[in-house]
Amino acid sequence: MNEQLTHMTKQVTAGKLTRREFMGKAAALGVSAAMASTMFAGAARAAGPKKGGDLKFGLQGGESTNSLDPATYASSVPFQNGKQFGDQLVEVAPDGTIEPRLAESVEGSADAKVWTFKLRQGVEFHNGKTMTSEDVLKTMERHSNEDSKSGALGIMKGIESMKADGDNFQVTLTEPNADLPYLMADYHLIVQPDGGMEDPGAGIGTGPYQVEVNEPGVRHVYKKFANHWNPDFGNFDSVEVIVINDATARTAALQSGQVHAVNRVEPKVADLLGRAPNLTVHSTAGRGHYVFIMHCDTAPFDNNELRLALKHAINRQDLVDKVLRGYGTIGNDMPINAAYPLFDGSIPQREFSVEKAAEHYKKSGHDGSPIILQVADGAFPGAVDAAALFQQTAAQAGIPLEIKREPNDGYWSEVWNVQPFCASYWGGRPVQDQMYSTAYLSTADWNDTRFKVPAFDEMLFQARAELDNDKRKDIYSQMGQMVRNEGGVICPMFNDFVEGVSNQLEGWESDPTQEMMNGNMSRKMWFS
Amino acid sequence: MHPIIKLVSQRLALGLLLLFGASALIFGLTEALPGDAAQAVLGQSATPEALANLREEMGLNRPALTRYFDWLGGIVQGDLGKSLTNKLDIADSIGKRLGNTLFLASVAAIVSVPLAIFLGLLAVRFRNRWPDKLISAITLTTVSIPEFLIGYVLVYFISVKLGWFSSLAMVNDSMSIGQKLYAVALPAFVLTLVVLAQMMRMTRAAILNLMQSAYIETAELKGLSTFQVIARHAFPNAISPIVNVVMLNLAYLVVGVVVVEVVFVYPGMGQYLVDAVTKRDVPVVLACGVVFAAVYIGLNMVADIVSIVANPRLRHPK
Numbered sequence: 057m058n059e060q061l062t063h064m065t066k067q068v069t070a071g072k073l074t075r076r077e078f079m080g081k082a083a084a085l086g087v088s089a090a091m092a093s094t095m096f097a098g099a100a101r102a103a104g105p106k107k108g109g110d111l112k113f114g115l116q117g118g119e120s121t122n123s124l125d126p127a128t129y130a131s132s133v134p135f136q137n138g139k140q141f142g143d144q145l146v147e148v149a150p151d152g153t154i155e156p157r158l159a160e161s162v163e164g165s166a167d168a169k170v171w172t173f174k175l176r177q178g179v180e181f182h183n184g185k186t187m188t189s190e191d192v193l194k195t196m197e198r199h200s201n202e203d204s205k206s207g208a209l210g211i212m213k214g215i216e217s218m219k220a221d222g223d224n225f226q227v228t229l230t231e232p233n234a235d236l237p238y239l240m241a242d243y244h245l246i247v248q249p250d251g252g253m254e255d256p257g258a259g260i261g262t263g264p265y266q267v268e269v270n271e272p273g274v275r276h277v278y279k280k281f282a283n284h285w286n287p288d289f290g291n292f293d294s295v296e297v298i299v300i301n302d303a304t305a306r307t308a309a310l311q312s313g314q315v316h317a318v319n320r321v322e323p324k325v326a327d328l329l330g331r332a333p334n335l336t337v338h339s340t341a342g343r344g345h346y347v348f349i350m351h352c353d354t355a356p357f358d359n360n361e362l363r364l365a366l367k368h369a370i371n372r373q374d375l376v377d378k379v380l381r382g383y384g385t386i387g388n389d390m391p392i393n394a395a396y397p398l399f400d401g402s403i404p405q406r407e408f409s410v411e412k413a414a415e416h417y418k419k420s421g422h423d424g425s426p427i428i429l430q431v432a433d434g435a436f437p438g439a440v441d442a443a444a445l446f447q448q449t450a451a452q453a454g455i456p457l458e459i460k461r462e463p464n465d466g467y468w469s470e471v472w473n474v475q476p477f478c479a480s481y482w483g484g485r486p487v488q489d490q491m492y493s494t495a496y497l498s499t500a501d502w503n504d505t506r507f508k509v510p511a512f513d514e515m516l517f518q519a520r521a522e523l524d525n526d527k528r529k530d531i532y533s534q535m536g537q538m539v540r541n542e543g544g545v546i547c548p549m550f551n552d553f554v555e556g557v558s559n560q561l562e563g564w565e566s567d568p569t570q571e572m573m574n575g576n577m578s579r580k581m582w583f584s
Numbered sequence: 585m586h587p588i589i590k591l592v593s594q595r596l597a598l599g600l601l602l603l604f605g606a607s608a609l610i611f612g613l614t615e616a617l618p619g620d621a622a623q624a625v626l627g628q629s630a631t632p633e634a635l636a637n638l639r640e641e642m643g644l645n646r647p648a649l650t651r652y653f654d655w656l657g658g659i660v661q662g663d664l665g666k667s668l669t670n671k672l673d674i675a676d677s678i679g680k681r682l683g684n685t686l687f688l689a690s691v692a693a694i695v696s697v698p699l700a701i702f703l704g705l706l707a708v709r710f711r712n713r714w715p716d717k718l719i720s721a722i723t724l725t726t727v728s729i730p731e732f733l734i735g736y737v738l739v740y741f742i743s744v745k746l747g748w749f750s751s752l753a754m755v756n757d758s759m760s761i762g763q764k765l766y767a768v769a770l771p772a773f774v775l776t777l778v779v780l781a782q783m784m785r786m787t788r789a790a791i792l793n794l795m796q797s798a799y800i801e802t803a804e805l806k807g808l809s810t811f812q813v814i815a816r817h818a819f820p821n822a823i824s825p826i827v828n829v830v831m832l833n834l835a836y837l838v839v840g841v842v843v844v845e846v847v848f849v850y851p852g853m854g855q856y857l858v859d860a861v862t863k864r865d866v867p868v869v870l871a872c873g874v875v876f877a878a879v880y881i882g883l884n885m886v887a888d889i890v891s892i893v894a895n896p897r898l899r900h901p902k
Contacts, residue, residue, distance in 0.1 A: 114752075120677070120859040121625070121669035121868075128625060128669075205622075205638040210631055257671055271680070272670050273859055274851040275754065298754065302846045308739045308751045309849070315752075465862060469619035501631040 060085060105563060105582040111292040113572075114306050114315035118299030120273030124259035126246040127199060127206035132319055132571065133276070135243055136297050139575030140278045141182070142246030142261030145173050145192065145225070146237050148486045148574065150567040152397050154237045158187065158247055158262060158285075159225070162240075168232035168521055173225045173240070180283045181249045182266040189220035194251025196227075199244060208244035210494060210501060232521035234528070238486045243575065264290030264579055273299055278578075291582035307556065310335060316558040319571050322437070323381035326554050333559075339383050340553040340566045343395045343484025343491075346379075346436040347387075348429065348446065350544040351506040354476040356427065360542055361420035366427075367406060369413035369450040372548045378445065379438040383554050387547035390539045391482060391491050392532070395550075395568040398488060398525060400533035403540065413453035426458035430471050434464030435479035442548070443479060473504045480504060481551075486569055488532050489520050496539060505544030512538055560584060588899075592889065599881045603874055607659075610873040611652050614866050620644055621668045621864040642668045655867060659874070665867045667860075674871050677856070682875060684755055685852040688768050689837035692775035697830055700780050704787025704826075705819070709811055711792065719784065727781035735774050735847035742770065753848040771848040775841060779833040786829040790822035824891035831887035839876045 117132030126138050146162060149155040154162065159173035179187040198204065200212035216230045227236065246261050259267035262285065265278035276297040280290055298315060300306040303322050309315045311332055321329060321337060330337035350357035350366070357363060372386040385393065388405055431443040443459045450457040462471050462478075471478050485491040494500060497516060498508040512535060519531040539545065553571040557564060563581040567574040573581075622638040639645055658665050664674040703723070707716040726734065743751035753771050755764045791814060794800060803813045842854030853872060860868035892898040 119863065120856045121667065121863040121865055123670035123672075130626065203637050203641075205626070205634045205641065207626070207634075209634050269756075271756075271851065272672070272677075273855065275756075298752065298849070300752070300849050302849070304736055305739070305751065305847055305849050308736075308744050311744045312747060312751055314750060466618040466624075469623040501633075 105288075105291045106584070107291050107293075107582070109292050109583040110294045110296065111317075111561075111578055111581075111583075112296045112298060112315040113577075114298050114300040114309045114318045115572075116301050116303070116306060116318075116320045118273055118297075118301065122272040123257045124267065124270060125252070125256035126244050126248070127204070127208070127252075127256060129207055129244055133297060133299055135570065136572065136575055137259070137276050138243055138246050138261075139263070140265040140276075140295055140297070140578060141259050141263040141267055142248070143263050144241055144243065144245050145175075145247065146241045147576075148238060148241045148569045150565050150569075150574070152486070152568075154241065158192070159240075162237045164234070164236065168234045168236070168523060169229050171227045171229070171236045173227075175223050175225055176285055177223060179262050179285045181262055182260045182281055183249060185249050187247060187249075187262055189223065189225050191249055191251060192225045192247050193218055193220040194253055195245065195247045196225075196251075198251045198253055198256070206244055208242050211239045211242055211490065231517060233489070234520060234523055235487045235489045238490060241486065243570070265292075265295050268294070275299065289579040292578060295578045310556045310558065313558070316561055317572065317577060318556045319553075321554040321556050323379075323383045323554060326381065326383060329556055335556055335558050336564075338553075338555050338557055338564060338566070340555070340568060340571075341385060341393075341395055341550070342553050342568045342571075343393065343486075343550070344482060344553075345387055345391060345393070345484065345547050345550045346439070346442070346481050347391075347479070348443075348546040348548070349478060349480055349505045350546070351476040352542075352544040353506040353508065356420075356422055357476055357544060359420045359422070361416045362422055363544060364541075365413050365416035365420055365422075365453070365455060366450065367546050368409050368416060369453045369455055370446050370546060370548050371408040371449045372406075373408075374449075375442050375445060375548045379442045380549060380551055383552045385550045385552075387549050388540060389543065389545060389547050390536045391484075391495065391545065391547060392488055392536050393550050395484070396488050396491075398529040398532050400529060400536065403533065403537055406540065408449065410449075410453045413450070413455065417453060417455050424456060426456045428458050428460050428477060430460045430462050430475050430478040432462040432464045432467045432471070432479070434467050435472070436481040436551075439479040446548075473502065483570075484568075488535075489516070492516050492535060496543070507539065507543050507545075509538065509542065588889070588892065591892065592885075595885045595888065599878075599885060602881055603877055606877040607656070607870055607874050608652070610870055611648075611655075611866065614861070614864065614869050615648050617861075617864060619864060621866065624863040625669050644668075651866070655870060659871075664871045667868050668865045669863050674868055677868075678853070678871055678875065680757075681851060681853045681856045684850065685838055685841070685854070687755070687764065688753075688771060688775070688841070688850060688852060689834065691765065691768055691772040692779070692837050693834055695772065696776040696779050696833075697783065699776070700783035700830075701787050701826065703780070704784045704791065705811070705814055707784065707788045708791045708795065708814055708818075711788075716788075720788075723777075723781035723784050726777035727779075730843075731774055731778050732843050732847050734777060735771070735844060738770050738774065739847070751848065753850040755851070768850070771841075771844050771850055774844055774848075775837060779836065783826070783829055783833055787822070787826050790825045791818045794818045794821055820894065823894040827890045827894070828887045831883040835880050835883045838879045 113136065115133050115136060122134050124137060129135055129138055143157045145157060145159040147155045147157050158176055158179060160176050161174045163172045175189055175192060181187060196218055199206040199208045200215060214229050214231055214233060215227055217228045219226050249260055259270060264281055264284045266281045268279050269277035278295045280293055284290060300309060306318045307325060307329055310318045326337050350363055352358060367389050376384050376386050392399055394401060429443055431439045433440055440461060447457040447459055472480050485494060493516060495502050495504060496507050498513050515531050515535050519528050522528045555572060560583050561581045562584045565573055621642055622635050622644060626634055655665060667674055703719050707719045710716045739751040742748050749770050750767060753767050755767050795818060800813060800817060803817045842858055845852045845854045857872040860872065
């Protein structure tokens, strides 16, 4: 039997056997469907990518108000758009290392303050122009200058100066930062001709596909760009991004074969959907997490005993089972999990404990008036249910939690980062430094827990400048414990990216950075 | 001046005034919503610096009245302006979306209006017998089920299980009329089911009302078949209430179908308006609002004129 199977996989690799034929023959040999499917994928991968075909995405997270201007990207569809027509200088690879894109190599000075990107030569924009270091410089300036309204503005803050020097682009920082290449991998930082100063929404970049149709909120069509610098990227003739915000419509489109991949499969239908014969549901552990956030500087949450009481009063496993239906992992009241490099797995897991919650609640001396938790469905999928579960477990410990439901509309401007106790989510960042500097540094704009501890800030800067990974890991571990024990974040769970992909597509890779293989499906996958 | 021309011009003037009032109301209400376009666009990733820069660029720092009159000044010259959020020309975007909405509405109307009236006549012909009861039962059932549920059920059976029709009603300029009709088949069917009942019941009620009249008896006595009596003598006199309810349903087909658009991913006006409201894109909200108001006012005007033309007493006032 083994010989026969080996022979069959060889045939697949040689392109002589289709998936259907392979599955049929494998079943005849008594191989389970799951096993055969894995073997086929392995064999097909060995055959190498095939070119051609029209790839169709059905994605949640697009609005009629979207623009192709990379500075404005804040949801899934614009994120995918950028990945089709644009390239960053570098990309975070699935294994968490830095992969060169428009920069061939990156080099940091010994003190991690000056970073030089050696740019790839002969890269062509879709308008026929050749990319120069000036284009790179202007792009970065547009995202960081005084007039900038870019989503990347926050991460560009530590830059003292930038210069274009022949084939090189050089960044000088005010403070050392060993993680600078990760910041430059941000999806907003797509290199545009002349930095996109003139017409940022034109959708002209260096990516493997060029814009053909741009109908925001409806669809975006791209055709293969023949002169892309890397012929291995982009196996399809065209890519169509169809905006399907309705979850049921999205899964129906995938099941009936009208699209080849969808994002945000609802956990409650994921198991059912996965049983369909023509598709696979991929669940990827990421760095995104759902949180309840308390302002550490506002009563009653300025009392750490009360914060600890609430942290002990939530049943994390129950939330993962009921809200995420198992498509996620439990959190530990810090924004970091094993998906991050330099994570310390030895930090003890906080468990649900009625006794401890009651004990801390008693110590806090809280007057017993209701503690108001503001939530909206838009805070994260299932936020209202999660809050209700939290309310019940808190009540067991005698903590009176009152849920105040807010409208989705205006939630991010009126409630989040304004009210002292509410539900929210974080998409996660490629490295710990970025996550902590975005939301836990005293001076951060998005310090949504008002966590202001000078010792923590000091350790953050110290870790940033440290090039010895063992020492960094140690510092990050201490920082994580500090947030876990003193911070204002209750982090019950890390959510997986749950995506549905047609079996016609080959070349899937799990990528924890962002959803849909970090936006690289159209570059790396192919039709079998 | 002919009384009908006079009436139409009066109604047109009144309609314009109404449009102006509607736009002021929409502007005021959109302004009253919490947050503004800059906050909505940046969402969770808003920093004070980026917010300030974006407000400056969108011109949101100017007083509300100035912005409204700027917009009004533009629209009088036929300029709908540019979207605050994606800088695209509103007239262009709305043109496509409105075209799609009207296409879907027309397909649904072409099927549903004659069908509803025919079923209404049929129900009168066989009143209180099984065809009447069957027609009423079916149409009242379909109008009572929420349209998204009918939509999902159709998608599940007809496109996922049977694969006959596409669950995505995506239409675009490069498609032929046949392809477009095929694409909108399911949403048009759902809309037909939704609007059928009211028109059918109104036709039935209006005609039944007349069937008691003396002239109907006369027509019956002179030996006309029941259906001829209904179609030739009762129906012309029932046109006025029927046209009114037909126009209301047509207006609904244009302005009220956002749920069906979402279920079938149809690129119409409803979704466009909802997105614009969420992002506080005031010029787009205003433009959509005015278009919807114009459709409503226009169709109601048509209903009034038809009622007058159909009624000799109103056509020749003393």
